[in-house]
Amino acid sequence: MILTAYKVVNLQHDYVVWDPFEILGIDPSSSTAEIKKAYRRLSLIYHPDKETGDEKKFLLLTKAYAALTDDEARKNWQLYGNPDGPGATSFGIALPSWIVEKENSILVLGLYALVFMVALPTAVGIWWYRSVKYGADQVLLDTTSLYYYFIHKTHQMPLKRVLMIIAASCEFHRRQNSEIIERPSDNLEVNQLIKELPYINDNNREKPLFFPYSLKARALLHAHLSRMKLPPTTLEIDKMIIVKKCPLLIQEFVQCAGQLTILALTGRISRKPHKDTLENAMKLCRLVVQALWDNKSPLLQLPHITEDMLRFFNTRKRGTIRSIQQLATMKEDERRSLLRSLTDEHYHNIIQVMSRMPFIELDVKTEVVDDEDSTTITAGAIVTVTVTLIRHAIKVLIDKSRAEDYDPDKAEREVNGSEDIANSDLHAPESPQAKKQSQWVKNRGKKKVSKQQKKKTKPPMKPAARQLNVQSNNSAAAAEKILKESKPASKLQERKEAGDVTEEEISQSGEETDVSKSDVEPITKNEVKTAEKAAPTISTSRGDDDDDDEEWNKCQQKLFKREKILETKSKRSHSVHCPYFPEDKQEYWWIYMVDRKKIDLIATPILVTNLVDEEQIEFKITAPHKPGIYSYWIIVKSDSYVDCDVSQPVKLDVKEAKIIADNNIWDLSDEEEVTREDDSAVEDSDLAASSDEEESDD
Incomplete structure (x- = not known):
């Protein structure tokens, strides 16, 4: 790499600009006479017949002179x-010169044969x-075959x-894994380690379990x-090498068991x-990640908690x-009291680790896709x-839990109690008469509510509005307009009952209501009639729009699900707190899905990564072929945490x-056959009439 960079920096360009004036x-800016004079002078020196002649330089002189004196050559x-x-463009391969030399041909051919006929096929x-x-x-195919054999056997x-x-x-065999x-x-x-482990069962004689x-x-x-x-x-x-490979191997084990379940459901094998x-197998994965046996407490996943401390975990x-x-x-306070043997730093470490641990909520929905009534499940349908x-x-x-510890009512009572104590220290105690007087003063501002005010007054209904009510409000626009225009009368009626209206206001309002009556009644009748006619079409159009929107949303959801299925699933979720595992675990x-009655799998497990x-x-499952109510369980298990x-x-x-x-649809009724025979007879008569007309014209 360094040698290549050095060569690139010191690369010299072989291309030189051809300049006749320089030659x-x-x-x-010389004139034609000066060009000719220079050509004669140099040709006497470099002519091949002269003692100082140079054929190459003379050809360059001739070419330069022609380029400056001939119009076409100059152009x-x-x-x-x-x-x-324009000259022909040539491309060359940047090969070292020793490769194309004749004396090295056997060596080059031997090297090519060694690389392309021996080394490359061997590497592939x-x-x-x-x-x-x-x-x-x-996962090794031999391992997969081993899992299939033992799962089918036991x-x-x-x-x-x-x-x-x-x-x-x-x-874990040296021959298959170089690690x-x-x-x-x-x-x-x-x-020595086997002797210290009581439940290892080293007497099993099944191959390769005793290797x-x-x-x-x-x-x-x-x-x-x-x-x-x-x-x-x-x-x-x-141990670290073996533990690191266990989650991937257990995933393969579960997948093999799922494949055998599918074969059993389709009748390919006898036993599921x-x-x-x-x-x-799923339980073993999280036990390996957390370094726990299945009979140990899940609390041992937290830092600084030992088995001796668990004896005091009682409240x-x-x-x-x-x-x-x-x-x-x-x-x-109860949690801190329970962990009182730990320091504050250790306690905060436990809270921090526990805060990142997960808990899962499930939302389950069942439907029959591509069916008119997707919520109804029929016998044998794909659910x-x-x-x-x-x-x-x-x-x-x-x-x-911390929010529940803070009781706002209790805090308010404490604050009020402290204020009362402070006031009692500052002021002398009041007499009973003063207390009664203060209560009377407090209730002084309250007024008795009259029976008329308790009863809600309803405005009188207009005839058109009453008609709308009878007709189930078919025209919403007309009813809204009528009720808006009838509001002044209703307000005035309320004020009349309360006794807060003068005679002038009553007379003015009477004129206004008379005008409003004359204006409203004919309009509302027409509007009601037109609204009644338009109501069915409006409702049907709205219903069609809703159906179209629902169908469109379903199509969009289907497309989104298909695209999501085709996407490559990521394997990044959340890091697991597992101090005994040799690498980062997600x-x-x-x-x-399990049949609740048979306690058996009805769908293969899916690993969510x-x-x-x-x-x-x-999950795609086939509904039972007999009608009835069937119970199932959706079960979610973690591969990293115990008790989740x-x-x-x-x-x-x-x-x-x-x-x-x-x-x-291909069966034709008798009426259709009769109509077709009549149509064919009419066509024949038309053809006969047209032929007679042609003969008469002739």
């Missing part, structure tokens, strides 16, 4: 920089051999059985879940994986605190279950399928 050694020189006119073959071993998710697996199969993955290190000290250290690499990976995973300290230069390094197998009001959400919803995942931080619960969520605030997931699972029941009210009328 002849004269000034550009070419001015346009193209050459008296001979090695790349292909390595890449063909992996699937789409960068359709219901406990948690430790799933861990045993994950530990037997080919990624794995096999040391002579493993024979001693791994055997040395599988036993080592299983022992290291057990040690990780138990949070055991290992030798930092040997087993600790191996049990729901517990998938749930135990009188709430009982035993078992989850992080229970701890978050506690009042601030689209749309689940909206909404992520909140537990900080919302903490802030809510929050992922599994969502699946891009839940930042809100995300929509769709959410579930919501879903009920499908399945109706009987609609009977499709067998209307054959």
